[in-house]
Amino acid sequence: MDTNLGLYFVSELIGTAMLLLLGGGVVANVALTKTKGNAGGFLLVNFGWGLAVFAGVIVSQYSGAQLNPAVSVGLLITGAIGAAQFFVAIAAQLVGAIIGAVLVFLAYKKHFDEEPDPATKLGVFSTGPGIRSAGWNLVTEIIATFVLVFVILGFGAGKLGEGVNLGALGALAVALLVVGIGASLGGPTGYAINPARDLGPRIAHAILPIKGKGTSDWGYSWIPVVGPLIGGAIAGIAAPLLTLG
Incomplete structure (x- = not known):
């Protein structure tokens, strides 16, 4: 498949913006005061993020619905995407994440x-x-993101040119995987498992005129960036195990 890098960028941007709009939106609904979903609980957040992934994957199939630099790293290591596609995807994911976070702020x-x-x-x-x-x-x-990327590589989601192989069913598989990771491994850190998901909205928090917002906690910010990148890279290196036998 010949890749139009402009369309590739737009695909990743739209998908990641949708991911952060709905994912950040469910957190806002559960956490912020006087919302209809206030105190809805962590399981609601897990399912909300899973459905956010579902929507993001559906609208970004041209680029393989990566939506996550950790996934892109894994695909780069396995040779599923090239260097140009990798860097375009990373840029689009970060911009899309910022846009999605801004939209959450406007909605709430x-x-x-x-x-x-x-x-x-x-x-x-x-x-x-x-x-x-x-x-x-x-x-x-690292552990949570390894699970994410290794399983995605296992069922072939996000391969360039194929998109999500099973259409909506493939997107649902990714969504349920994210719900499972959140329910199982999300307790200690809130399971960023995606550098763009954490860094983009953190940048938005820093620049938006949010009343009484306080610090953006930049001292912690490297962990949800470096950890997922390491986890994604390990998954990419381990990917040949998926084809044994």
């Missing part, structure tokens, strides 16, 4: 104004650990 503007806790506001945009321990938080993100 009055609730951000009413929310008294700066940490809760930041939590809508980016992840943070339940117990802060840089080394162990990093390990959690």
Whole structure:
């Protein structure tokens, strides 16, 4: 397949913006004061993020619905995408994540104004650990992202030129995988498992005029970037195990 890098960029941007709009939106609905979904619980967040992935995958099949630099790293290592496609995807994912986060802010503007806790506001945009321990938080993100990328490589989702092989069913498989990771491994760090998902909205938090927002916690910000990239790379290296036999 000949790839139009402009369309490739747009595909990844739209998909990642959709991912962050719906994923960030469910966190806002559960966390912010006076919303209809306030205190809906972590399981609602898990399912909301899973469905956000489903929607993002459906609208970005031209580029293989990567939506995540960790997935892109895994695909690059396995040779499923080339260097040009990799760098275009990374740029699009970061821009799309910022756009999605801004849209969440606009949708919940009055609730951000009413929310008294700066940490809760930041939590809508980016992840943070339940117990802060840089080394162990990093390990959690590596493990969770390895699971994500290794399983995605296992059923072939995100291959350039094929998109999601089973259409909506393939997108559903990715969505359920994300729900499972959140339910199983999301407790310690909030399971960023995606550098763009965390960094893009954190940038948006820093630049948006959010009333009483407080710090963007840049001291933690490297963990949900570096951990997923390592996890994705390990998955890409381990991918030949998927074809044994």
